[in-house]
Amino acid sequence: MSNDGSGDHGAPRALKVKVKTAKRRTASSNRWLQRQLNDPYVVRSKKEGWRSRAAYKLIEIDDKYHLLKPGNRVVDLGCAPGGWCQVAAQRVKSTDAAPRVVGIDYLEMGGVPGAVFLQKDFLDDDAPDALVAALGGEKADVVLSDMAAPATGHKKTDHLKIMHLCEVAIDFARTVLRPGGHFLAKVLRGGTENELLTNLKRDFTQVMHIKPPASRADSSELYVIAKGFRGAIEDVGRSEDGDPRDSHAWMPPLKDA
Numbered sequence: 001m002s003n004d005g006s007g008d009h010g011a012p013r014a015l016k017v018k019v020k021t022a023k024r025r026t027a028s029s030n031r032w033l034q035r036q037l038n039d040p041y042v043v044r045s046k047k048e049g050w051r052s053r054a055a056y057k058l059i060e061i062d063d064k065y066h067l068l069k070p071g072n073r074v075v076d077l078g079c080a081p082g083g084w085c086q087v088a089a090q091r092v093k094s095t096d097a098a099p100r101v102v103g104i105d106y107l108e109m110g111g112v113p114g115a116v117f118l119q120k121d122f123l124d125d126d127a128p129d130a131l132v133a134a135l136g137g138e139k140a141d142v143v144l145s146d147m148a149a150p151a152t153g154h155k156k157t158d159h160l161k162i163m164h165l166c167e168v169a170i171d172f173a174r175t176v177l178r179p180g181g182h183f184l185a186k187v188l189r190g191g192t193e194n195e196l197l198t199n200l201k202r203d204f205t206q207v208m209h210i211k212p213p214a215s216r217a218d219s220s221e222l223y224v225i226a227k228g229f230r231g232a233i234e235d236v237g238r239s240e241d242g243d244p245r246d247s248h249a250w251m252p253p254l255k256d257a
Contacts, residue, residue, distance in 0.1 A: 039053065041053035041056050041214050044056070045083070050083050050086060050087075051081045051082040051083045051086060051112075052081050052082070052083035053083075053214060054083045054084065054146060054214075055083030055084065055086060055087050056212075056213075056214035057146075057212045057214045057215055057223070058083070058084050058087045058088070058144070058146075058184075059087055059214075060212035060213055060214055061184065061210060061212050061223060061225070062087070062091060064210075064212075065210075065225055065227070067142050067182045067184060067225070067227070068087075068088055068091040068092055068142060069091075069092065069141075070091075070092055070093045071092060071093070071100070072092040072100065072141035072142055073092075073100050073101075073102075073135055073138055073139070073140045073141050073142075074088045074092055074094075074100065074101045074102070074140065074141065074142045074143075074144065075101075075102050075103075075104075075131055075135070075140045075142070075143045075144065075172075075176065076088060076101065076102070076103040076104070076115075076144045076145075076146075077103075077104055077122050077143070077144065077145040077146075077147050077169050077172070077185075078104070078105055078122065078145060078146050078147030078148070078165075079103030079104060079105045079109065079115075079117070079146075080103075080105035080107040080108070080109040081107075081109055082103070082109050082110065082112045082115075082117075084103075084144055084146055085101055085103045085112040085115040085117070086112055086115075088101045088115070088142075088144065089101045089112060089113060089114030089115050090114075094114035094115065095113075095114050096113055096114060099114055099115060099116050100114070101114055101115040101116070102115070102116045102117075102118065102131055102134040102135055103115055103116070103117050103118070104117075104118040104119075104120055104122050104127060104130075104131060105117075105118075105119065105120075105122075106119065106120060106121040106122075107119075116134050118130055118131065118134060122147065122168070122169075122172075123168065128172050128175065128176070131172075131176070132176060135176070139176060139177060139178035139181070140173075140176045140177055140178065140181060141177075141178060141180075141181050141182070142177075142181060142182045142183075142184070143169065143172065143173040143176065143177060143181070143182075143183050143184075144184050144185070145165070145166065145169040145183075145184070145185035145186065146185075146186050147162070147165040147166075147169065147185075147186065148162050148165070148186060149161040149162060149165060155220075158188065159188045159189075159220075162186065162187060162188050163187060163188070163196065166185045166186070166187050166196060166224070167196065169183075169185050170183065170185070170196070170199070170200065173229075174203060174229075174232060175232060177229045177232075178229070178231075179229055179230065179231035180228055180229060181229040182225070182226065182227045182228070182229070183200070183204065183224075183225070183226040183229070184223060184224070184225050184226075185223065185224055186221055186222070186223055187221070187222050187223070187224050188220045188221055188222070189220040189222060196224065197209070197224060200224065200226045203226070203229060203230050204226035204227060204228055204229055204230065205227065205228030205230065206225075206226070206227040206228055207224070207225070207226045207227075208224070208225050209222050209223070209224055209225075210222070210223050210225060211223070
């Protein structure tokens, strides 16, 4: 994902804003603020009413892979400040009268039209049941996760933390997705993400990495897409050798998008 103005899908080109130094602001804070002020996706999100630039990551991914369809039920893990909930609610045509999007985050978040918000830590033991209850006991069509733990600055530690969140999200998706459903989650480059994808290929017919244009070029983040959930064990049964998946099912090779 590049934010240099090239391939930005219509993001406005603004004059570069210079940030004045302040006594209480560190050099790294100044760099972050200057990057934000000059980020075309940040400018565009404010203009178009999205709650964060991250909304464009989901828009770009969905435009290419068509995860969200009208009538789908969607779970958004780590949803604050709400950009992905906004996109999902719009694309599945969810309404306040008949909400089909459920988001969860331990951070406070203002309401999003067409979405139910649970202010709760997804890692709490009772969080999965709360999400299922919010879905009305129905299976989900799509599970989204843009969860990320607070950065420590230590690359290996940050990688392991976000991969743990992704693994927990996958375990949840296996229990709540309907057969044929899809999973999308953020990961970081760091050496273990391929193991995760190998694991996903057991349960989904198509698995791949993607780095959408809205993801900053200098970021190590990637998104893993898993399409075509084969179904929970109780949905598909076991093969003769005891494997919970059909050992003859076709699994495509891993692809980098």
